[in-house]
Amino acid sequence: MEVLPEFKLHRPGTLAEALKIRGSLDEARYISGGTDLLANIRRGLTPTENLIELSGLSELQRFEADADGLHIGAAVTLATIGNDPAIKQDYAVLAEAANAVAGATHRAVATIGGNLCLDTRCLFYNQSQWWRDSNDGCMKYEGEICHVVPTSKRCYAAYSGDTAPALLVLNAEIEIAGPDGSRRVPLDDLFNDDGIDYLTLAPGEMVTMVHLPAASKSKTASSYTKLRIRDSIDFPLAGVAVRVTQENGKVTALDAAVTGTNSTPIRVTGCDAFVGLEFDEEQGQKFAKLVQKQTSPVQTTTTKPQYRRRAVTAMSKTLTQNLLQALSA
Amino acid sequence: MNSVLQMTVNGRPRADVVADNMLLVDYLREVCGLTGTKIGCDGGECGACTILADGGARLSCLTLAHSCAGQVIETVEGQATRGELSAVQSSFHEKLGSQCGYCTPGMIMTSESLLRTNTNPTEDEIREALGGNICRCTGYIKIIESVQAAAEIINASREAAE
Known part of the structure; x- marks a missing residue:
């Protein structure tokens, strides 16, 4: 891999200081765990002259529960989230998704904010400079065309964060801060279905906090399942998060979200159709169809899109059936 | 800069x-x-x-x-103290946890970190902790045995001290 280019590392002591530094610079990137960003910088993918380190900021380390729910600072590590007994108990899907990211050594420093803002990935993008140059780059970086869909006017790099679908089914909200102030929005509003402009953050903005609503009182089950080449470390070929509640054998609520298949995490719409029904084989098939219609993997990985398309539907159906079975037991 | x-x-x-x-x-x-x-x-x-x-x-x-x-x-x-290998190092040596040796320093440091917080790891816990360490000689079984042997040495010396 190439050497790191020259840059200045800023290590602010407070969030206000970090935002002030950012406001004073024309160009900069925030860094926390750096597990994805540093590798990308070394590959010449995300050139920057200034890195602003956020991992030490106490404001972003907040991790507490109150009557409103659970509040997780953006710099809380995935290891902390994945091992937290309260999250495992009340927000199982989030713990499972956090634990499914990369390897244990990555998770010790990788953060929830970083995972949400993870750069989109593609077979033609996450390569060395030499490899990319031999293809004249690609639309996402230093090139003209999208090699995945050559006739396309947009980039199809895949959003690959594991925690986003989990947080979507938990109806998380996020807080965003920038040099011009802060705002709180539903997590859905962070993403954009475009491989290049995959986040709606304005220049200089960062995610500072994830808010989860208080755990549901009704009998809920949630889980995350992930398809990848090596189970110990890889990015998702597809990932599915599901949350269900059930009463007297009938579904009372169903939420599903998918990652790794499109340039944005997909919240599956139309799940209300299953409320009041028994989730039998027929409904399972219908649910799988629903997921299939809304997800569209293309050749962004070495694995064939057709396989990923079939896998994601099967995973969605099986995961939901298993969760409902666990609730009935 | x-x-x-x-x-x-x-x-x-x-x-x-x-x-x-x-x-x-x-x-x-x-x-x-x-x-x-x-x-x-x-x-x-x-x-x-x-x-x-x-x-x-x-x-x-x-x-x-x-x-x-x-x-x-x-x-x-x-890791060695006064010329004596650490429990993890000597176990990798005794149990043949090292083949070409290139991944070994990383394997030893990850194992050391695991055993400092968990002296009785299950095989699954060892596999999970070492999930990000790749051995291209693929000597994983011997590596896991080495970590288990190191855990035994650490626990035995603790008991002896008590």
Whole structure:
């Protein structure tokens, strides 16, 4: 891999200081765990002259529960989230998704904010400079065309964060801060279905906090399942998060979200159709169809899109059936 | 941009003038001369560069040296005490946990970090902890046996001390 280019590392002591530094610079990137960003910088993918380190900021380390729910600072590590007994108990899907990211050594420093803002990935993008140059780059970086869909006017790099679908089914909200102030929005509003402009953050903005609503009182089950080449470390070929509640054998609520298949995490719409029904084989098939219609993997990985398309539907159906079975037991 | 970086490496406090864009692995190998820490994939995929920062396993190829200012860094060179191999090191030697040896420093540091917090890991826990460390000789069974043997040595010496 190439050497790191020259840059200045800023290590602010407070969030206000970090935002002030950012406001004073024309160009900069925030860094926390750096597990994805540093590798990308070394590959010449995300050139920057200034890195602003956020991992030490106490404001972003907040991790507490109150009557409103659970509040997780953006710099809380995935290891902390994945091992937290309260999250495992009340927000199982989030713990499972956090634990499914990369390897244990990555998770010790990788953060929830970083995972949400993870750069989109593609077979033609996450390569060395030499490899990319031999293809004249690609639309996402230093090139003209999208090699995945050559006739396309947009980039199809895949959003690959594991925690986003989990947080979507938990109806998380996020807080965003920038040099011009802060705002709180539903997590859905962070993403954009475009491989290049995959986040709606304005220049200089960062995610500072994830808010989860208080755990549901009704009998809920949630889980995350992930398809990848090596189970110990890889990015998702597809990932599915599901949350269900059930009463007297009938579904009372169903939420599903998918990652790794499109340039944005997909919240599956139309799940209300299953409320009041028994989730039998027929409904399972219908649910799988629903997921299939809304997800569209293309050749962004070495694995064939057709396989990923079939896998994601099967995973969605099986995961939901298993969760409902666990609730009935 | 260069500035003074202070940290403790294998028990010794150091102060060096280090560039902002220097990775911890390059600092350890080129400034400190500690070439036991290996560069394998160079992008966080293989674990050969694993070191301990304040006791926790870290990938030194994905860590900026300056991000570790003030921390206690340990490498494979710091594991032996007065010429005697650590429990993990001697177990890797006895149980043939090392073949070509290139992944071994990373394997040893990740195992060390695991055994400091969990002296009775199950096989699954060992596999999970070492999930990011790749051995291209594929000697994983022997590596897991080595970690189990190290756990036994650590527990036996604890009992003897009590």
